[in-house]
Amino acid sequence: MITMISLKEAAAYLQTNDNYIILTHQYPDGDTLGSAFGLCKMLQQIGKNARVLYNGQLQDRFAYLANGVSEQSFTKETVISVDVADKALLGELIEYSSRVELCIDHHSIHRQYAKRSYVDPTAAATAEIIYLIGELLGVEYTKDIADCVYTGVATDTGCFKFSNTTLQTHEIAGRMIQSGCDFARINKDMFDTITKAHIAIEQKALETLAYYVDGECAVMYTTKEMCTRCGATDDDIEGLSSVPRKIVGVRVGITIRQKGDDLYKISVRTNGGVNAAEICSIFGGGGHPAAAGCTIDGTLDKVIERLVAAAAVALKNSRD
């Protein structure tokens, strides 16, 4: 039996029960971690037992989110998930999937799996919902809690840049600043910090940047050899996919990453009404209108040729 509940009912559930295990999604990001640690500290503040299972290693840059959490041991567990849109995203925590009593999420595409779910797709981040639950629980927003809520809200909106940002998002961020959150340091770590390997692989990738279709399509690539030479991991290469689309006049930005001898992973990012998912679906991939992906076999030259041809069609379709 699966039920959608209201925000008040979610808060009442947390008020009534105890011994919470809070799950994040796999490859945890700022919102799932900020929501989980923020909620954990709120629950501990109102006298509950709680701990976070954060799914894999906690990256150094997120370590501050755990500040102020008390270690608590308890056995009879109440399982909660935050920012987990589908049980398949529980990753190494999949064993808990049938035991989730309450799920709190903001994804517009949410596949219910918890016994009760509160899902608000108008929230820019799950951390926005956690803040609202904190209000209903009568929580005092300490610096440690504010750091968590702010991190979730800032990371899921690209620091308030993206169209999902609302009045409520800004109001919550403002209050977290008033509660003493270390926002300038958090923003520097989240948005203005890159590794030496990242900058090295970016330089190599930019060397390959080429324009097609009257400059409306930009393509750049990384090979396995380039990654080895730069010591670049998958984390370092993340973020490169957003570069080509930033260039003036470019409406289709394509980033190609070599995965095997003749195997390439493709990211497509688009502007101005060009359908990225349409381009990737030709190669058996998919995604969203402005961001999609696929995998293609073949030589690099041939892969680029096929992608540029697909981009040219999508560009033409966007004008029709």
Added chain:
Amino acid sequence: MITMISLKEAAAYLQTNDNYIILTHQYPDGDTLGSAFGLCKMLQQIGKNARVLYNGQLQDRFAYLANGVSEQSFTKETVISVDVADKALLGELIEYSSRVELCIDHHSIHRQYAKRSYVDPTAAATAEIIYLIGELLGVEYTKDIADCVYTGVATDTGCFKFSNTTLQTHEIAGRMIQSGCDFARINKDMFDTITKAHIAIEQKALETLAYYVDGECAVMYTTKEMCTRCGATDDDIEGLSSVPRKIVGVRVGITIRQKGDDLYKISVRTNGGVNAAEICSIFGGGGHPAAAGCTIDGTLDKVIERLVAAAAVALKNSRD
């Protein structure tokens, strides 16, 4: 006779007089332009005559700020300046410097030149003050006004990233979103758009990136020949200076731009308590603790050697 006035007095002055000429500072940015055009539209809405003198060419990316301004001709002029901290910054509008009736500014270092000034250094942007004046004037925040206020606030805070951001900054941004401002498009244009020449010169500059002082100092440079080859203007090179400091472990990021055969313009950006102004003062330059500049004569090798030596001293001093 120069007077500091209150926000209410500034609003009352605008309510009482008419025929406003609004001046921006030279090399106008998002805050001076957003403030000027926002105020112009507010004044026109309450039945006043007003126009903006925007100091030089209005760049294409700022053209939308003028949307909704009515062309008005009038002779007896009341001169106002916004976001202009010193009359020397009036640039080509210097002829007006002795005629400024009211100056509205937020810079903490402000040299008074207007007959009356309202300066609030706790405001993250002058556009924050313009918003507050709009409230006192009873203005309705139309989309065209909201686009201006939002642009000023967002650009002067690095999209709410920097430490100058406050609760008030977020509250105003949120209200401008509610008033229909086109914030996602504005943010894309202001923060996520680069020219083809910019990306080309960035690639060339990254090729020169080198680390010194145990990786705590990063240096990169551009030569005149590189700029010519990439078709890069000063505008395209702007922004490169923020790159080296973003790298993990780097506390002194130095960017060197060739200006003449043996003449180099230097930007120093620092993290973690290293004094950038201390480094630049050795070469007759200056600036702020985290961002400073200077000019050095000599061969490129020698310039780098001298800068690295100065950086090593500043790094050592920061640890003492």
